[in-house]
Amino acid sequence: xxxxxxxxxxxxLEARGFSRWDFTLDxxxxxxxxxxxxxRAFRTIHITGTNGKTSTTRMIERLLRGHNLxxxxxxxxxxxxxxERICIDGEPIAPxxxxxxHYEIAPLADLVDAGAEEKLTYFEMTVALAMGAFADTxxxxxxxxVGLGGETDxxxxxxxxxxxxxxxxxxxxKWLGDTLAEIATMKAGIVHEGSTxxxxxxxxxxxxxxxxxxQAVGAxxxxxxxxFEVTSRxxxxxxxxxxxxxxxxxxxxxxxxxxxxxxxxxAALALAAVEVLLGAGEPKALDAQVVGEAFADFTSPGRxxxxxxxxxxxxxxxxxxxxxxxxTEAVGEEFNFRKLVAVVGMLADKEVDHMLELLxxxxxxxxxxxxxxxxxxxxxxxxxxxxxxxxxxxxxVQPHMSxxxxxxxxxxxxxxxxxxxxxxxxxxxxxxxxxxxxxLLVRRG
Numbered sequence: 001x002x003x004x005x006x007x008x009x010x011x012x013l014e015a016r017g018f019s020r021w022d023f024t025l026d027x028x029x030x031x032x033x034x035x036x037x038x039x040r041a042f043r044t045i046h047i048t049g050t051n052g053k054t055s056t057t058r059m060i061e062r063l064l065r066g067h068n069l070x071x072x073x074x075x076x077x078x079x080x081x082x083x084e085r086i087c088i089d090g091e092p093i094a095p096x097x098x099x100x101x102h103y104e105i106a107p108l109a110d111l112v113d114a115g116a117e118e119k120l121t122y123f124e125m126t127v128a129l130a131m132g133a134f135a136d137t138x139x140x141x142x143x144x145x146v147g148l149g150g151e152t153d154x155x156x157x158x159x160x161x162x163x164x165x166x167x168x169x170x171x172x173x174k175w176l177g178d179t180l181a182e183i184a185t186m187k188a189g190i191v192h193e194g195s196t197x198x199x200x201x202x203x204x205x206x207x208x209x210x211x212x213x214x215q216a217v218g219a220x221x222x223x224x225x226x227x228f229e230v231t232s233r234x235x236x237x238x239x240x241x242x243x244x245x246x247x248x249x250x251x252x253x254x255x256x257x258x259x260x261x262x263x264x265x266x267a268a269l270a271l272a273a274v275e276v277l278l279g280a281g282e283p284k285a286l287d288a289q290v291v292g293e294a295f296a297d298f299t300s301p302g303r304x305x306x307x308x309x310x311x312x313x314x315x316x317x318x319x320x321x322x323x324x325x326x327x328t329e330a331v332g333e334e335f336n337f338r339k340l341v342a343v344v345g346m347l348a349d350k351e352v353d354h355m356l357e358l359l360x361x362x363x364x365x366x367x368x369x370x371x372x373x374x375x376x377x378x379x380x381x382x383x384x385x386x387x388x389x390x391x392x393x394x395x396x397v398q399p400h401m402s403x404x405x406x407x408x409x410x411x412x413x414x415x416x417x418x419x420x421x422x423x424x425x426x427x428x429x430x431x432x433x434x435x436x437x438x439x440l441l442v443r444r445g
Contacts, residue, residue: 005099010082012102013122023152027116028124032157034108035128038135039142042072044158045273048146048187049166049200051323052266055258055300056166057145059270064141065090066294067278067286072134072142074155076123079302079435086130088137101129101136123147127154141277149176151189161281163191163219164273165199166266168206169322180205188213196220196281198227198273200265220281222247227283228272230264235334242295244268248275249285255296259304260330267295302434304330307441311412311423312337313405315441317434321351324358324428331362331426338422339415341408344386345369345401345433348377355429356389363426365411367396369404371432401436 032039047057054075061073071089078084083092093101105128113119120128127147134142144160146153168184176183184206191197191213199210201224214221222228228246239257242264243250256267271291275283302317304327312335318327331340342363346352359366368383370376379399386395398404405427412423427437 003095006081006083006095009095009099009102012106013082013125016120016122016125018122025152025154025157027112027118027120028127028154028157030112030115031105031109031120031124031128032131034111035105035132038131039158041135042139042142043277044142044144044160045162045164045277046144046146046155046158046160046190047164047166048150048153048190049164050169050171050183050320051326052166052200052262052269053145055263055303056164056266056270056273057143058300059267059295059298060164060273061087061090061143062294062298063270063274063286063291064143064277066290067274069140070137072130072137072139074127074130074142074144076126076145076147077431077435079431079438082126085126086133088133088139093133097133098129101132105129105132124154127157146187146190149183149189150187152186153190156190158190159192159195160190161195162273162277163195163197164269165190165197165202165210166269167200167262167322168202169320171320171322181209184209185213191217191219193217194219196222196276198222198269198276200224200269222272222276222283224265224269224272228268230268233261233264240264242267244271246272246275246283246285248279248283249288251286251288251291254292257296257298258300259334260326261333262326262330263300263303301442302431302438304334307438308425311409311415311425313409313425313427313441315434315437316426316428317431318355318428319347319350319430321354321358324355327428328358328362335424336422337424339364339412340424340426341411342366343369343401343404343408343425343427343433343437344382344429345371345379345404345436346377346382346429347373347375347432348381349375350430352377352382353385353389356386359428360389363390363394365394365396366390367398367404367408367411369397369401369433370399371401371430371436373430373432376430376432401433402440405437405440
């Protein structure tokens with residue numbers, strides 16, 4: 001029954017389509033109005049940026065839950081099924097509850113569709129489903145990740161008291177603009193009157209639009225470097241040990257079971273955001289023991305996630321040059337592979353040549369494949385670019401994900417035999433590639 005209910009909801013959502021031409025909040029506002037504006041029933045932290053959004057969202061949620069608050073969390077895309085997008089108290093919404101929520105909302109969505117030039121999309125419906133579920137629970141705080149951009153994203157009906165912006169880089173230029181300033185301006189749209197903006201360190205071209213927006217709406221500013229910072233970081237077994245200082249407190253010996261310096265900065269950003277929310281707009285010191293326990297318990301699926309050993313298999317959803325650069329730096333710093341084989345599938349609308357150039361120095365061989373996404377670049381097309389960068393002798397093509405993973409593991413196992421240890425497989429290139437691989441490699445539940 002569980003699978004049947006979930007399949008029906010997913011089929012109904014997918015039938016609505018994933019793209020839109022008219023980037024407006026009118027449709028989602030109309031639907032939520034018919035639902036009684038459930039998004040007004042709880043406080044919200046709203047997160048945007050280019051990379052690190054999902055990890056930061058999950059860290060914020062875990063910190064809030066550690067402070068005995070009932071939480072709702074909305075993220076996208078999902079790795080296995082749509083229930084992952086809507087979490088309550090850290091757990092995906094139950095399929096039967098999602099089905100019941102959809103049953104209630106679907107007739108209202110049809111009314112909105114009848115009066116609009118474009119019908120509500122998959123994403124808009126999941127936003128509405130999340131808001132309804134959060135209000136019905138009820139929760140204390142929702143932690144909501146933007147889907148695309150900020151100002152015109154369907155989640156921007158929240159007017160959240162705390163807006164969080166992770167590092168901004170060039171991505172989604174078709175929708176957000178060609179320059180860092182244009183992209184940052186779009187993302188700055190989640191900062192509303194009377195709110196507090198908590199932001200990572202940004203390049204100047206990105207920071208200037210954020211400052212202008214904050215000033216225009218009278219928002220307070222808590223920037224990394226002046227409002228909070230990672231003051232020490234040591235690589236540790238299974239993760240890293242951090243000291244984070246904020247305007248309110250100093251938190252020492254925090255164990256974070258994640259790899260990569262960027263995750264340390266995500267942790268500091270999350271901590272600062274929670275301080276601001278619980279301090280009603282001003283940073284408030286948190287219980288250091290609660291913070292330590294929350295971070296130690298943290299997981300981030302698909303972000304330098306080790307899913308197998310001997311040989312080590314690592315999943316990372318790097319899907320743009322900035323994400324790829326951060327990931328390759330982390331792999332070089334925290335893993336000691338004698339031989340590393342990459343399984344790579346990318347989307348056709350990404351900077352594949354730049355991403356492959358960033359990956360090339362840390363990889364011995366690359367297995368090119370294709371995810372199930374409609375936007376995925378054909379394996380043969382991606383392999384042509386890969387051969388130009390890696391050389392033909394280092395490139396293998398396996399269009400089917402299961403075959404690609406099996407071949408990469410074989411190659412890494414050969415290194416294990418030769419060197420006794422040190423073979424690794426890195427699966428990366430897009431969220432969809434990692435999602436497909438995770439379904440094959442990680443047993444759920």
